[in-house]
Amino acid sequence: MMVFRFSPATVRASSGMSLVQGKLRSFESVASVLDTGHAESGSKRSVWNHLVRHAEFYSRNQDSWNLALDLGPASPMLEATRNTGCGLASRVLRCDGSLSSGGGKLLISLPSAMQIETAVIVSKMRPGELQGTICVSSQGSCAMACRFCDTGLIRQAGAGINLPEWAILEQVLHAEAWLQREGSQKVSNVVFMGMGEPLLNYGNVLGAARMLRASGHKVTLSTVGVAPQIRKLAKDAPQGLNLALSLHAPTQELRDELLPVASRSWKLPQVFSAVRQFEEANGTGVLIEYILIRDVNDGDEQAVALANLITEERIKCAGINLIPYNPTDAGAAHGYRPPSDLTCKRFREKLRSLGAPNATIRFSTKLGRSWLAACGQLGLKKPPKAFESIAAPRICM
Ligand code: SF4
Structure with missing residues (x-):
């Protein structure tokens, strides 16, 4: 290498x-x-x-x-x-996981004492070639408090939870540094799927996304459906920015249960109307994300409802990412459990049989469970098993 x-x-x-x-x-x-x-x-x-x-x-x-x-x-x-001193403003406090085992998580401290987490996933590895995906945080906690996600449980003292543009970009620098040290010579993909709802920190996220697009990063921004900001983004988005909608439920009622704050703030027709506007303005379909929770939203009935919803709402839809629920404290409080692999495959096949576009199960997200970096698990917690910093000792304090 x-x-x-x-x-x-x-x-x-x-x-x-x-x-x-x-x-x-x-x-x-x-x-x-x-x-x-x-x-x-x-x-x-x-x-x-x-x-x-x-x-x-x-x-x-x-x-x-x-x-x-x-x-x-x-x-x-x-x-x-000139002559004002040197250094990056943020510090990597801990690295859990290792790139050789498929990814990891950086715990980063800001000068305000706020802590954030950034996940790194190695999505492709060939001799001499390594491709990373960096999952950045946009906020220090999250007011959306989705019922399956530990970020909503975080309480941090301070003036506000929105990260400034530089703090988003420095996460990418720290993660790129880790990847470059392992031999990566390509810029990574960046996904705004870490801590926080990116569209509630609109200006800073947009600024960072523009910079990242300018430096050749493929960028995907994921939202729970902040409809007014999706409409705004339709006008402001840099060319090539991908949008993902964290839908997670095919009906308003089920969405009210899983994502109570987001769902009651922006109803499904409002969200899909904004999504269509984004798709028309940018010429690309939005990616639908759907977390599969055992006996909650993983049955045939929900698969049919999801396929119908996508058809009825006339969105282009670039594909459907099915994400098996990862165990979290937040989800445990509601009795949520991961689905079996068989159930995930059945759900996917049902969608395919109904003509739903490009349904894929993201089994790879289960990899991050070892270091509490999988979807929904970014809660500033140390993994139970000691994944020490040996993979990137020089970027840790
Ligand atoms: S899933 Fe996203 S929007 Fe929901 S609480 Fe977690 S970080 Fe916030």
Whole structure:
């Protein structure tokens, strides 16, 4: 397996252009400088692209680095941030799992003392090639409090739960660093499926998504159905942004039970109307996500209702992801249990027999259960088994 290596010298040598040496305190300072009007067109993206390409170096040297930027000597941003100190603002406190075993979870601390989790999944591994999917968090907890999800149980002190744009992007940097250290030479896919409802942190998520698209990441944003913001996103989304709808139930009644806050805030007709608007504006079908919970929503009756709903609502629908429920404290309080593999397959076959588009069971999400990183399990809890930080010791404090 090839090992990615980088030093500032190689940046200078490989660029073939004169580079300006400057110091940036953190990506937070980059963002704040740009936000206060020092921005020049494209500067922020230049910084971000550079950081992504060399994430391993910057994450490893997070306390002390000089940023080598090809921005030209007159860059106002560089002048404004010169000699202000160095380092990334967030810190990786713990890494659970290992990329060689298929993925893991980073526990990250922000300067505000808020903690967040980022899951990393290795979706493809061939000799010399490794493709990762980074599941980023957009909030420090979640007001949606879906009944199967531990993120809704988190209580963190502080001014607010929304993560700033830089904190979303730094999760990607830390995760890319981990992947690059293992030999990855490709940018990862990024999915907004971690802690929080991304569309309730609209501005920061949109800003981060734009940056990620600009750096070549494939980006999927998952929502429980915040209808007004889906409509807004239809106009604002960067080209190629994928949208996933966490539906989880084919009827309003069942949705009221599983996702009480979201379901009562935005009724199904309202949600699907917004989804159609997004699909029309962006030309792509929305992915439907459906968590399968034993004896709750995994029967033939629900499969038929789901297939009918998709047809009746006339959405393009890129596919249906069936996700076996992963055990959580939140779900246990309601008696939820995972379905059998056989039941999952039966549900999928029923959908297929009814002509529902591209139904796939995501058995792979079960992999993350070992380190409490599977869907619904991001609750800031240490896995029962000790998955120590040996896979990425240098990015942990
Ligand atoms: S499933 Fe998503 S929206 Fe629901 S509580 Fe968990 S993080 Fe929030």
